[in-house]
Amino acid sequence: MAIEERFGKVATTEDTHEVSETGAFVRQDNHFVTPFGEGEGELPVEAGRYRLIWTPLCPWATRQVIALKLLGLEDAISVGKVSPVRTENGWEFSLDEGGVDPVLKIRYLPEIYAATDPEYEGRATVPTVVDLKTRKVVNNDYHRLTNYWETAWKPFHKPGVPDLYPEDLRTEIDELNVILFHEVNNGVYKAGFAQSQKEYEAAYDVLFQRLDWLEERLSKGRYLFGDRLTDSDIRLYVTLARFDVAYYFSHKTNRNRIADFDNLWNYAKDLYTIPAFKEATDFDSIKRGYLLGSHGHNPYNILPLGPDVSIWDEPNNRDEKFGKRI
Incomplete structure (x- = not known):
């Protein structure tokens, strides 16, 4: 059956x-x-x-x-x-x-x-x-x-792990996470899965306004909350990692690539140097998932050759701007 x-x-x-x-x-x-x-x-x-x-x-x-x-x-x-x-x-x-x-x-x-x-x-x-x-x-x-x-x-938890949800920041983390979900994490889907031009453009504008805001915020600290790696950084990273290899094309979020932002791009590359982030990031699977099968609206299942993801291993400037990672 x-x-x-x-x-x-x-x-x-x-x-x-x-x-x-x-x-x-x-x-x-x-x-x-x-x-x-x-x-x-x-x-x-x-x-x-x-x-x-x-x-x-x-x-x-x-x-x-x-x-x-x-x-x-x-x-x-x-x-x-x-x-x-x-x-x-x-x-x-x-x-x-x-x-x-x-x-x-x-x-x-x-x-x-x-x-x-x-x-x-x-x-x-x-x-x-x-x-x-x-x-x-x-x-x-x-x-x-x-x-x-x-x-x-x-x-x-293993000894010495980071406190990703510290009690003194929980209210601020929760507030930021709501924004990240509605305007960035789910924002790309609001644009990509919209079924009217008006709703697509509204979602597109909100998404890039928030990315511009995050670009400015990340000019002032290594992470979203200064020098403290938190739950919010995980939530933002997973969208940034998918943006240039998939969302830019598949979800029509094409005003800028993440690589076109100075702070967002170097922040994302910095997180990618942390083994937990890098080991969980599979760019080939991301491309296949969004561009093939029922997600892709790609009748001939042609998988793009680019973009070049080796640039994720290039040096970032976060140590230069904020000192060695704690």
């Missing part, structure tokens, strides 16, 4: 339920939002109990992997990876032997969503956290998931 018959055809970002009457892209809400913690009804923090599903295509998923690597949680959280090219049947474990996740024993991510909640009608999204004891999806809330790794999972 075809997966569409068993679980329903997976929605794409261009389906009408994610587009307003004016043609604006309106991203679906996250469905599984139970937090990790020690309170009643919260997800218990137990090493080895959960599996995080991601793809290097997705910015929301990639920031989870960056956080896990920075915090030393890779031994506590199991990680599975789906192909960056999303099929009509949803995210597929085609990178694994036999095309099946070795732990969950499924071929397509929607299978575990259907097993968790047969009434669920939205897209099966990444990141997805699955409870291996119950074999159910327990969280796909990319808005807060890195914050849980940074706080609730502290007992499993």
Whole structure:
């Protein structure tokens, strides 16, 4: 039996339920939002109990992997990876032997969503956290998931890891993260998936106004909060890493490349020198995911040869401007 018959055809970002009457892209809400913690009804923090599903295509998923690597949680959280090219049947474990996740024993991510909640009608999204004891999806809330790794999972942090969500900055980080989501992270999708010229242009203008603002902010400090690497830097980085290789073309966000900004570009290259960021950044997967398959509107599946991503390894000027990294 075809997966569409068993679980329903997976929605794409261009389906009408994610587009307003004016043609604006309106991203679906996250469905599984139970937090990790020690309170009643919260997800218990137990090493080895959960599996995080991601793809290097997705910015929301990639920031989870960056956080896990920075915090030393890779031994506590199991990680599975789906192909960056999303099929009509949803995210597929085609990178694994036999095309099946070795732990969950499924071929397509929607299978575990259907097993968790047969009434669920939205897209099966990444990141997805699955409870291996119950074999159910327990969280796909990319808005807060890195914050849980940074706080609730502290007992499993390795010694000497950065405090990515310090208590004295949490209010400011949360406020900035809301701006980053609406105007930058999701801003590129508001432009790229708009179905009217008016909504596209509105999203385009907001995006580049905010990038100009961030360019100025990053002229005053190495990171978004001075010399302190935080959760906000992870969130901004994942969009910057996808911008020139994909969004500039695929999402029609083509006023400037990130490489045309002095501070944003050197900031992004500086973060890329940190192993957690570099190891989670797969430029080939990013290009394939956005330009091939159901994402790409590319009927002949022609993969562009450029741009040259070796420039990410070129020196940056952040030490010169702000001193050696702490």
